[in-house]
Amino acid sequence: KAGVTQTPRYLIKTRGQQVTLSCSPISGHRSVSWYQQTPGQGLQFLFEYFSETQRNKGNFPGRFSGRQFSNSRSEMNVSTLELGDSALYLCASSLGGTGGSYEQYFGPGTRLTVT
Amino acid sequence: SQQGEEDPQALSIQEGENATMNCSYKTSINNLQWYRQNSGRGLVHLILIRSNEREKHSGRLRVTLDTSKKSSSLLITASRAADTASYFCATGDGATNKLIFGTGTLLAVQP
Numbered sequence: 001k002a003g004v005t006q007t008p009r010y011l012i013k014t015r016g017q018q019v020t021l022s023c024s025p026i027s028g029h030r031s032v033s034w035y036q037q038t039p040g041q042g043l044q045f046l047f048e049y050f051s052e053t054q055r056n057k058g059n060f061p062g063r064f065s066g067r068q069f070s071n072s073r074s075e076m077n078v079s080t081l082e083l084g085d086s087a088l089y090l091c092a093s094s095l096g097g098t099g100g101s102y103e104q105y106f107g108p109g110t111r112l113t114v115t
Numbered sequence: 116s117q118q119g120e121e122d123p124q125a126l127s128i129q130e131g132e133n134a135t136m137n138c139s140y141k142t143s144i145n146n147l148q149w150y151r152q153n154s155g156r157g158l159v160h161l162i163l164i165r166s167n168e169r170e171k172h173s174g175r176l177r178v179t180l181d182t183s184k185k186s187s188s189l190l191i192t193a194s195r196a197a198d199t200a201s202y203f204c205a206t207g208d209g210a211t212n213k214l215i216f217g218t219g220t221l222l223a224v225q226p
Contacts (some may be wrong), residue, residue, distance in 0.1 A: 009182040
């Protein structure tokens with residue numbers, strides 16, 4: 001099976017702009033989660049989508065949003081970019097479900113630099 | 116916010132030696148997972164241990180979990196240069212796939 005893919009891999013944006021990142025999960029996986037990784041804050045959970053519904057959300061401002069399509073592909077959007085949004089954004093897919101314990105498969109990440 | 120901390124923050128050993136990393140967490144968990152990350156790339160899942168398990172093995176990896184102390188350890192035996200990476204523990208609540216990550220341990224294995 002193909003792994004989790006994320007596009008683009010690298011992105012440079014200017015403060016105030018918006019950006020959309022894309023994630024294609026492993027075939028058959030219905031859960032997609034997004035994480036932000038920075039040197040200062042480490043790995044922080046952004047949100048999780050399962051069957052097109054946001055199931056969980058981390059402590060990020062409303063500028064961070066996401067969605068999931070019927071084929072389980074997911075996008076996350078960041079509006080009004082700030083310098084502090086510079087980070088590695090990681091997408092992870094999983095079989096999902098509830099009441100269970102599932103390992104997650106991560107994509108290579110999108111490196112976003114805000115200038 | 117992060118669930119807890121990992122100790123040590125950095126570890127340097129020689130090839131063939133064993134490496135032990137510790138993870139502490141704060142809240143009740145359903146499972147604890149360990150991941151490896153090479154040079155700012157994506158994370159690779161290593162092992163998952165459920166809250167009702169005390170020890171688990173996978174190849175050269177041994178994980179222990181002590182829920183009374185809210186701690187876990189990862190032992191890598193007979194380390195190799197290719198094991199050089201950052202290692203993260205992450206806790207799951209079992210209801211969703213949200214993971215809360217620790218601060219990570221940077222392991223350097225010298226050839």
